[in-house]
Amino acid sequence: MGEVRNGSREDRFKKVREAPETPDYSLKPKIQRVPFMLRNPKTFEKYYEPRAVAIGPFHHGNPRCELAEDFKLMLTKRFLNYTSQTVEALHQKVEENIKELRECYAKEATQHCDDETLAWMLFLDGCSTLQFIQSFVKEKLEELSIKRDQMAFAQQDLFLLENQVPYQVLELLMSSSNKCRELKNSIETYVQVNIGEPGKKQPNVAITMEKEPAHLLDLLRTRMLGTQKNPDKRPKDHSVQSFRNxxxxxxxxxxxxxxxxxxxxxxxxxxxxxxxxxxxxxxxxxxxxxxxxxxxxxxxxxxxxxxxxxxxxxxxxxxxxxxxxxxxxxxxxxxxxxxxxxxxxxxxxxxxxxxxxxxxxxxxxxxxxxxxxxxxxxxxxxxxxxxxxxHFSSPWTFLAFVGVLAALGLTSIQTWFAVYSPPSPCDVVCQNLKMRWKLK
Incomplete structure (x- = not known):
């Protein structure tokens, strides 16, 4: 806004003429902060800040997540067992793509990080994230002495918007692994665990991706939505919803x-x-x-x-x-x-x-x-x-109602037979005897 006020008339008009017809969005949304409309000070820490592990530049150095930094080193070392490369060679994979990876974040996220710092951060976060997921799926986190509360918080932290590592980093690291397919299966299983019913075993089968997700939160959203039905585009009355609950x-x-x-x-x-x-x-x-x-x-x-x-x-x-x-x-x-x-x-x-x-x-x-x-x-x-x-909220009231109907039905049948039934042979014999007795 300051540039507009201080610029010349010609500069202002030029800005209008050079403005794009539509917003210039990239193919993938950038990893960015929670939108301003949701940044309520009373709930921000509860919903959007990591409690155990900081992933990426936004919350790097958060005091609450210091303990996780040591675990990142242990997890990364263990991840190296899935590759035939040295830590230097694997790190170089990330370093060689750092310009492109920087573009995965909003500018404000990485403007204080030089390429070397950002590459090391993404390398460590990517390796430790993959190993955490693999150990979680294989139920081997106890081997690293990760306490249950830290494990639960870390599991939640991996799906926070401001706490994402580009999926491209995970792809680079997995492609350098000897067990790329197994790691991808583990990611799918991990995501499904965060969707399904409690106690329901999820299939350990990788789902073919139509396109590479932006990050784990993006993948979670895709899997939660599944195959969506296209809404009916025909005009329809938008009546006011009258039911409340x-x-x-x-x-x-x-x-x-x-x-x-x-x-x-x-x-x-x-x-x-x-x-x-x-x-x-x-x-x-x-x-x-x-x-x-x-x-x-x-x-x-x-x-x-x-x-x-x-x-x-x-x-x-x-x-x-x-x-x-x-x-x-x-x-x-x-x-x-x-x-x-x-x-x-x-x-x-x-x-x-x-x-x-x-x-x-x-x-x-x-x-x-x-x-x-x-x-x-x-x-x-x-x-x-x-x-x-x-009247039929319980089986007893229903049985009572059936009993009343049955009693009414039997009474009606008895009355009908009493009025409309033809005389029996015994009735005829009795009637003849009465007539003869009267004649005598």
């Missing part, structure tokens, strides 16, 4: 079921007679859920990352379902949500917190929301489901 949908006869996959886009709704079924992917909620989703949201908000805000939209959709602890309880009962955080109140509060001030892509879940709204506003379906909920 799971409890209201439950009262309208909408049941919650588990989707066929863990893909965030695998959300669907079907309506049968007076019951509806909303299918949702499983989600595990623990201490890492807040930082993980907040950093994915921050990544989607980066100005040079052109995307459809799919994760942001998913969190907004969940927030539309979860208001109170009873909403969480209902999702837990349906097997959709796994609460590893604590109380249901904490889970509800978490989603209410991380969904504040989000701007979702309304097209992604537009069709699902419209179908839910259509079912919700159908008074007949709502009345029937409410009747069933009030």
């Amino acid at each position: 799971v409890q209201e949908l439950d009262a309208a006869g909408i049941h919650f079921t588990l989707s066929n996959s863990n893909s965030l886009g695998d959300i669907s709704f079907v309506s049968h007679s007076f019951a509806g079924f909303l299918s949702l992917p499983a989600i595990s909620v623990d201490d890492s859920t807040g930082p993980k989703f907040m950093n994915l949201i921050a990544y989607e908000m980066c100005p040079d990352f052109q995307n459809d805000f799919a994760v942001t939209s998913y969190i907004s959709f969940l927030d539309a379902l979860i208001d109170h602890a009873d909403d969480v309880k209902k999702l837990r009962s349906a097997g959709v949500l796994y609460n590893l955080l604590g109380s249901d109140e904490e889970v509800a509060q978490l989603f209410n917190d991380i969904s504040t001030d989000l701007v979702p892509n309304t097209d992604i879940y537009r069709d699902v929301t419209a179908e839910i709204e259509k079912h919700y506003k159908n008074k007949w379906k709502t009345w029937m489901s409410q009747f069933c909920h009030d």
